[in-house]
Amino acid sequence: MYAVLSKKRIAPDTYDIWLSHPDIYRYAKPGQFLIIRIDEFGERIPLTIASAEKDRVRVIVKAVGKSTYKLCAMNEGESVSDIVGPLGNPSEIEKLGTVCVVGGGVGIAPLFPVARALKAAGNEVIGILGAANKDHLIMVDEFRPFLDRLYLSTDDGSAGIKGTVTNPLKEVIADYSPVTIWAIGPMVMMKFVSLLASQNDIPCWVSLNPIMVDGTGMCGACRAEVGGEMKFACVHGPEFDGRLVNWDELIKRQYQYREEERVALEKYVRELGEKDG
Secondary structure, three states: OEEEEEEEEEEOOEEEEEEEOOOHHHHOOOOOEEEEEOOOOOOOEEEEOOEEEOOEEEEEEEOOOHHHHHHHOOOOOOEEOEEEEEEOOOOOOOOOOEEEEEEEHHHHHHHHHHHHHHHHOOOEEEEEEEEOOHHHOOOHHHHHHHOOEEEEEEOOOOOOEEOOOHHHHHHHHHHHOOOEEEEEOOHHHHHHHHHHHHHOOOOEEEEOOOOOOOOOOOOOOOEEEEOOEEEEHHHHOOEEEHHHEOHHHHHHHHOOOHHHHHHHHHHHHHHHHHHHO
16 A cells, blocks of 8 residues: 655646655656556556655646546545556657757646756756646746746746747747757647647657556557557557657547546546535
């Protein structure tokens, strides 16, 4: 059992959670992820590692379905049943020159260890952090020490540049070429960042977050077409060259269980109401 050491709400339906674990900090590298199971009957939840320190690991969780709502509802001192990890291949960190890290929404969190490692490797690191509005921008102050320049963007213009992350990215590409891009966020965001990178012949690493069940390559649920070949995000990724990803196919499959997820969440909320009532 692994205890919830701390929990803090950092944006609407988004929580910063530290969990106890004796070993993950010894092995975790930027870009890798965990699979958490709340109890023996629970869904396996893949979450990218935001930070790891001695005897504890940090994840940023957005409550979007039954399992993530249950995790975000846990209190300090309560425990989850299982934590498996670190899983996946780490980011390929090296000195590249100028890099641009692009994060959208809760995808900002897994981008943080990547940005920190890229800076430690001697790169000039430009950051673009975007969200729907200022209330959903997370971890901005944590990023600042590791960035040479920071752009903020929001869909409604409540913070930074109004519009999507591709608006400041165009400016970065024009001002800092050559540049290498890392992008983590909603699939639609990563699709358009990758398209912009392809148009400008710029390397672009993305961290894929498709539906995942076991995290070991056995179930095949997290398959993605990359460069005309079928890959599994859990064992071949999660990072791939975004210019080679078949985004339309991947985005379509991401929503194939939306109705089942809606029914499960509604049932969970109803049961909570009956329990509290």
